[in-house]
Amino acid sequence: METTNRLELLGAPGSPYTRKMIALLRYRHIPHAIIWGGHQSPPQGYPVPKVKLLPTVYFKDAKGETEAVVDSTPIIRRLEREQAARSVLPPGGFLGLLNDLIEDFADEWLTKAMFHYRWYHEADRKNAGPLLLFWSAPMADDETAQRMSAFFTKRQFERLYVVGSNDVTARTIEESYARFVTVLDQVIGSSGFVLGKRPSSADFAIYGQLTQLAIIEPTSAAVTQLLSQRVRAWVDRVEDLSGAKPADEDWLSPQEAGAQLRPLLSEIGRVYAPFLLANAAAVSAGKADFETEIDGRAWTQPTFPYQAKCLQWLRETYAALPAADRALADAAFKGTGCEAMFSS
Ligand SMILES: N[C@@H](CCC(=O)N[C@@H](CS)C(=O)NCC(=O)O)C(=O)O
Numbered sequence: 001m002e003t004t005n006r007l008e009l010l011g012a013p014g015s016p017y018t019r020k021m022i023a024l025l026r027y028r029h030i031p032h033a034i035i036w037g038g039h040q041s042p043p044q045g046y047p048v049p050k051v052k053l054l055p056t057v058y059f060k061d062a063k064g065e066t067e068a069v070v071d072s073t074p075i076i077r078r079l080e081r082e083q084a085a086r087s088v089l090p091p092g093g094f095l096g097l098l099n100d101l102i103e104d105f106a107d108e109w110l111t112k113a114m115f116h117y118r119w120y121h122e123a124d125r126k127n128a129g130p131l132l133l134f135w136s137a138p139m140a141d142d143e144t145a146q147r148m149s150a151f152f153t154k155r156q157f158e159r160l161y162v163v164g165s166n167d168v169t170a171r172t173i174e175e176s177y178a179r180f181v182t183v184l185d186q187v188i189g190s191s192g193f194v195l196g197k198r199p200s201s202a203d204f205a206i207y208g209q210l211t212q213l214a215i216i217e218p219t220s221a222a223v224t225q226l227l228s229q230r231v232r233a234w235v236d237r238v239e240d241l242s243g244a245k246p247a248d249e250d251w252l253s254p255q256e257a258g259a260q261l262r263p264l265l266s267e268i269g270r271v272y273a274p275f276l277l278a279n280a281a282a283v284s285a286g287k288a289d290f291e292t293e294i295d296g297r298a299w300t301q302p303t304f305p306y307q308a309k310c311l312q313w314l315r316e317t318y319a320a321l322p323a324a325d326r327a328l329a330d331a332a333f334k335g336t337g338c339e340a341m342f343s344s
Pocket residue numbers: 014015016017018052053054055070071072073107
């Protein structure tokens with residue numbers, strides 16, 4: 001186990017949230033060490049997290065004990081409390097809510113496109129199976145490699161329904177991804193990052209999913225290249241922003257953000273808001289799965305309790321806003337579809 005004050009992280013190159021965290025740690029100059037691997041063969045002598053997710057970050061507590069922590073969003077906020085410099089959280093309630101909402105959209109909706117494009121189309125499945133194996137076992141012999149990548153491919157293909165990917169929703173997911181790339185192209189073109197000339201946690205969440213969608217999965221990588229080489233190039237830059245010199249004035253003003261991010265908020269309001277609301281209603285009704293309509297097409301999937309919490313956390317952040325910030329939020333969300341998430 002690491003003896004210096006380096007933060008240790010267990011993760012995989014094919015895990016979008018792992019990539020999100022690594023790029024963020026580089027940007028924030030937080031000393032870290034990456035253990036490539038997974039929970040099927042966890043590192044010896046390390047505590048096992050309650051929920052076996054990647055990345056798992058190993059924090060040292062005051063007594064020097066090691067704690068295994070998962071879930072990038074709260075981990076990022078913990079790191080902000082431990083180190084103020086090079087913050088990835090924008091100032092002020094309204095910009096803070098926008099950042100939380102867009103980070104959540106990337107972590108919970110864009111990741112549907114990532115999982116769909118990895119396992120739905122045969123060409124992508126054939127590409128991902130061996131990669132998943134060699135990302136965690138680079139020295140596997142060919143026979144093991146074939147057997148294990150076939151096992152992974154079958155398991156993940158059979159789990160597509162968990163994110164709602166099927167023959168009906170495929171078009172909804174793929175058209176949303178294409179619109180998102182076009183909107184992100186405009187955002188990057190006008191300010192470099194989502195909330196200004198410096199990155200926020202929303203950028204690292206988007207980047208994490210794009211490290212797979214824009215590069216690894218052949219079908220979505222071709223779509224990304226066709227629609228925006230600017231977005232493709234941006235992924236390579238965000239890989240390591242340790243040399244960036246962020247300044248306080250680099251954040252957009254609330255007015256600029258509200259105007260500039262309207263197309264992105266409209267995409268979130270078009271697909272993610274109806275999904276979150278239907279999922280939350282099904283969770284509170286104790287249903288095992290639900291059917292709703294997204295973008296004019298049927299959407300069916302098992303209920304996802306964690307995403308009901310995501311909606312609740314966003315609503316709590318909105319409710320806690322000072323009146324002036326809430327007025328800015330209401331004005332920015334009006335007509336985008338996002339207002340439905342915050343109306344009681
Ligand atoms: N909300 C979590 C999501 C983490 C997550 O779902 N990680 C995936 C890998 S990308 C995982 O560990 N999945 C468990 C599995 O596939 O069994 C975060 O932001 O860190």
